[in-house]
Amino acid sequence: MKFLTEYRDVEAAQRLAADIGRIVTRPWAIMEVCGGQTHSIIRNGIDQLLPEGVEMIHGPGCPVCVTPLEMIDRALAIAARPEVIFCSFGDMLRVPGSRDNLFKVKGAGGDVRVVYSPLDALKLARQNPDREVVFLAIGFETTAPANAMAVKLAHEQGLRNFSALVSHVLVPPAIRAIMRSPGNRVQAFLAAGHVCSVMGSWQYPPIADEFRVPIVITGFEPLDLLEGIRRTVLQLENGRAEVENAYPRVVTEQGNVVAQDVIERVFEPTDRAWRGIGVIPASGWKLRDAYRDFDAELKFNVSGIKTSESPLCRSGDVLRGVLKPHQCPAFGKECTPRNPLGATMVSSEGACAAYYNYGRIVQINACRLDDGQCVVPHITPSAP
Amino acid sequence: MTDIRPAIDFANFTCPLPLRDYPHVILGHGGGGALSRELIENVFLPAFRNPLLDRLGDSAVVTVDGARLAFSTDSYVVRPLFFPGGSIGDLAVNGTVNDLAMSGARPLFLSAGFIIEEGFPISQLAAIAGQMAAAAREAGVVIVTGDTKVVERGHGDGCYINTSGIGVVAADVLLGSQPIQPGDAVIVSGTIGDHGMAIMSVREGLEFDAPISSDTAALHVLVAAMLAVCPEIRLLRDPTRGGVATSLNEIASLAACGIEIDEARVPVTPVVASACEILGLDPLLVANEGKLLAIVPGDAAADLIAVMRADRRGQRAEIIGRVIAGHPGMVVMKTPFGAMRVVPMPIGEHLPRIC
Numbered sequence: 001m002k003f004l005t006e007y008r009d010v011e012a013a014q015r016l017a018a019d020i021g022r023i024v025t026r027p028w029a030i031m032e033v034c035g036g037q038t039h040s041i042i043r044n045g046i047d048q049l050l051p052e053g054v055e056m057i058h059g060p061g062c063p064v065c066v067t068p069l070e071m072i073d074r075a076l077a078i079a080a081r082p083e084v085i086f087c088s089f090g091d092m093l094r095v096p097g098s099r100d101n102l103f104k105v106k107g108a109g110g111d112v113r114v115v116y117s118p119l120d121a122l123k124l125a126r127q128n129p130d131r132e133v134v135f136l137a138i139g140f141e142t143t144a145p146a147n148a149m150a151v152k153l154a155h156e157q158g159l160r161n162f163s164a165l166v167s168h169v170l171v172p173p174a175i176r177a178i179m180r181s182p183g184n185r186v187q188a189f190l191a192a193g194h195v196c197s198v199m200g201s202w203q204y205p206p207i208a209d210e211f212r213v214p215i216v217i218t219g220f221e222p223l224d225l226l227e228g229i230r231r232t233v234l235q236l237e238n239g240r241a242e243v244e245n246a247y248p249r250v251v252t253e254q255g256n257v258v259a260q261d262v263i264e265r266v267f268e269p270t271d272r273a274w275r276g277i278g279v280i281p282a283s284g285w286k287l288r289d290a291y292r293d294f295d296a297e298l299k300f301n302v303s304g305i306k307t308s309e310s311p312l313c314r315s316g317d318v319l320r321g322v323l324k325p326h327q328c329p330a331f332g333k334e335c336t337p338r339n340p341l342g343a344t345m346v347s348s349e350g351a352c353a354a355y356y357n358y359g360r361i362v363q364i365n366a367c368r369l370d371d372g373q374c375v376v377p378h379i380t381p382s383a384p
Numbered sequence: 385m386t387d388i389r390p391a392i393d394f395a396n397f398t399c400p401l402p403l404r405d406y407p408h409v410i411l412g413h414g415g416g417g418a419l420s421r422e423l424i425e426n427v428f429l430p431a432f433r434n435p436l437l438d439r440l441g442d443s444a445v446v447t448v449d450g451a452r453l454a455f456s457t458d459s460y461v462v463r464p465l466f467f468p469g470g471s472i473g474d475l476a477v478n479g480t481v482n483d484l485a486m487s488g489a490r491p492l493f494l495s496a497g498f499i500i501e502e503g504f505p506i507s508q509l510a511a512i513a514g515q516m517a518a519a520a521r522e523a524g525v526v527i528v529t530g531d532t533k534v535v536e537r538g539h540g541d542g543c544y545i546n547t548s549g550i551g552v553v554a555a556d557v558l559l560g561s562q563p564i565q566p567g568d569a570v571i572v573s574g575t576i577g578d579h580g581m582a583i584m585s586v587r588e589g590l591e592f593d594a595p596i597s598s599d600t601a602a603l604h605v606l607v608a609a610m611l612a613v614c615p616e617i618r619l620l621r622d623p624t625r626g627g628v629a630t631s632l633n634e635i636a637s638l639a640a641c642g643i644e645i646d647e648a649r650v651p652v653t654p655v656v657a658s659a660c661e662i663l664g665l666d667p668l669l670v671a672n673e674g675k676l677l678a679i680v681p682g683d684a685a686a687d688l689i690a691v692m693r694a695d696r697r698g699q700r701a702e703i704i705g706r707v708i709a710g711h712p713g714m715v716v717m718k719t720p721f722g723a724m725r726v727v728p729m730p731i732g733e734h735l736p737r738i739c
Contacts (some may be wrong), residue, residue, distance in 0.1 A: 045724060046723070048723035103410040104406065108408050337728070
């Protein structure tokens with residue numbers, strides 16, 4: 001696989017990990033913002049290669065995790081309507097609302113479909129003129145251009161039976177909110193490479209300056225991640241707080257201006273609730289008034305649906321890096337990947353789900369040490 | 385683990401365990417993972433319970449008048465009906481033949497039941513029947529009985545097929561009677577994920593320079609060759625829906641042993657690996673229709689690999705891991721970077737990731 005295998009070279013990875021080990025002189029807490037990075041770190045075991053003291057905090061960059069409960073409940077209400085074909089990215093289907101998830105709505109007769117692109121939803125709208133096709137437009141700046149384009153095309157083509165339930169969120173306001181939150185432990189950020197491929201790197205220097213925090217734009221492959229971490233640690237050790245681009249094969253300073261233009265035409269900034277964190281000012285995008293006919297929230301009058309999170313779930317503290325997943329009283333007990341209370345346990349990218357599996361690894365290592373005598377608190381031995 | 389949600393109140397329901405929070409069947413119940421297992425354990429086993437069924441193997445082995453017979457059934461609902469490398473007809477024959485082969489049986493007879501939707505083109509039905517006949521010829525089995533039902537338009541999806549199969553298990557086949565133990569090797573007969581990605585690439589309209597073909601194939605000849613060189617093979621499984629990860633988790637839990645696999649040794653073709661990258665899927669969770677997993681004595685593994693590679697169905701066979709005493713019931717994988725991660729039992733449908 002050209003452009004992938006060269007970023008998965010084992011020896012180069014070990015060299016980079018050793019480099020980091022040589023640089024580091026004291027403990028550092030680094031947050032990778034993007035869920036895709038968390039996934040790659042867990043999948044490849046990058047965190048296990050790092051020297052002791054370099055701690056990765058899994059940030060709120062998984063759109064599945066941060067989409068607020070009430071938005072899920074609104075989606076479920078729309079998806080249950082008989083005239084609706086409800087389209088969503090695959091991993092949203094299992095995310096629990098306050099009572100159901102999209103899988104259950106589908107099982108009970110709702111027409112819920114997994115699509116890979118909002119343009120597929122547009123095609124469905126064209127093919128089914130007597131049905132209402134609704135697309136759940138979630139995600140960060142990465143998915144926004146295609147979602148904006150779908151709405152723009154629907155407008156141009158007069159597709160009145162297409163609408164989008166928009167719950168877009170943005171990275172820079174989230175970084176600011178984390179830095180301002182009481183008890184924050186994050187000392188540096190790996191910024192999300194794909195978000196920056198769209199938006200460019202120009203948004204980040206003001207943040208690095210304001211909070212004196214290193215920000216390294218980082219890719220997703222093992223070598224990308226290790227190089228991003230190496231540069232971050234180097235900055236921390238040297239007392240620098242700059243924006244560096246460790247993903248130059250994809251990210252430029254100005255970003256994808258065509259995509260930014262489509263976003264700008266279709267969306268405008270809005271306050272957005274993040275699951276488990278709360279409302280962050282100007283942290284999301286919503287449809288501009290010119291596109292209000294394509295706003296599913298208005299079309300199906302679901303704005304009145306308000307829901308609160310489970311009181312047991314402390315995913316907000318986890319997302320802010322204040323609480324480690326296994327320190328949550330519900331972790332592995334009321335809350336497992338099989339029966340998730342909060343979204344951080346749902347997505348494979350979610351910090352709690354990742355920890356749940358990682359915790360099982362801890363158990364394995366304990367088994368090895370104690371020759372089968374293995375007692376690790378908080379962790380259930382059964383499969384999720 | 386406490387379940388804080390209310391149990392479902394079924395009238396006259398004899399289920400010993402609460403059916404969690406699913407009052408309706410969801411797609412994940414058919415995904416082959418933990419949800420499928422839950423449905424079987426909560427609904428079907430309590431109703432049908434008997435020692436033969438309780439083993440939950442790919443097929444049941446029964447003794448009738450001294451003869452050991454393997455008996456299995458499977459239903460085929462694949463969409464699209466025709467895909468690169470095969471069709472629903474190929475799957476319907478090879479899938480059931482393989483379920484029998486995993487018991488070490490020589491497959492002999494199949495039944496074929498068709499559920500056809502009103503309006504389905506006869507020409508397509510004939511094409512499917514022709515492909516079933518060809519697959520049966522190649523596998524050396526005979527379709528000896530059948531059934532046809534037509535459902536109203538909108539009540540089916542073109543054509544569903546059920547096949548059941550009977551085979552004989554030779555007296556000297558020990559498969560299933562030898563306990564899995566630490567030190568045993570885990571073998572896969574070839575590249576994984578080909579079938580599932582062939583289907584996905586058609587569904588998603590992905591085009592690759594080299595198209596991905598389904599690996600649908602009958603494996604009983606390969607199994608016979610393996611048993612001839614190593615009668616002590618502990619267990620065979622065909623990792624169909626739910627993929628290798630599901631089968632390995634089932635084996636680990638069945639044997640109450642741990643399984644450790646080495647990611648670098650798991651064979652995946654570059655095109656399947658690329659397609660999985662693009663679609664956000666994990667090859668370990670993708671379906672296969674012509675591959676088997678074997679748990680074999682560690683000291684016999686090298687000889688088995690040689691025999692398997694001599695057969696065209698096992699050309700890319702590899703030892704991918706081993707059975708260990710630690711962490712019973714769990715599957716872990718050594719990443720190429722030397723780290724360890726858990727390969728969890730998938731819960732329901734394998735969902736593509738958003739980013």
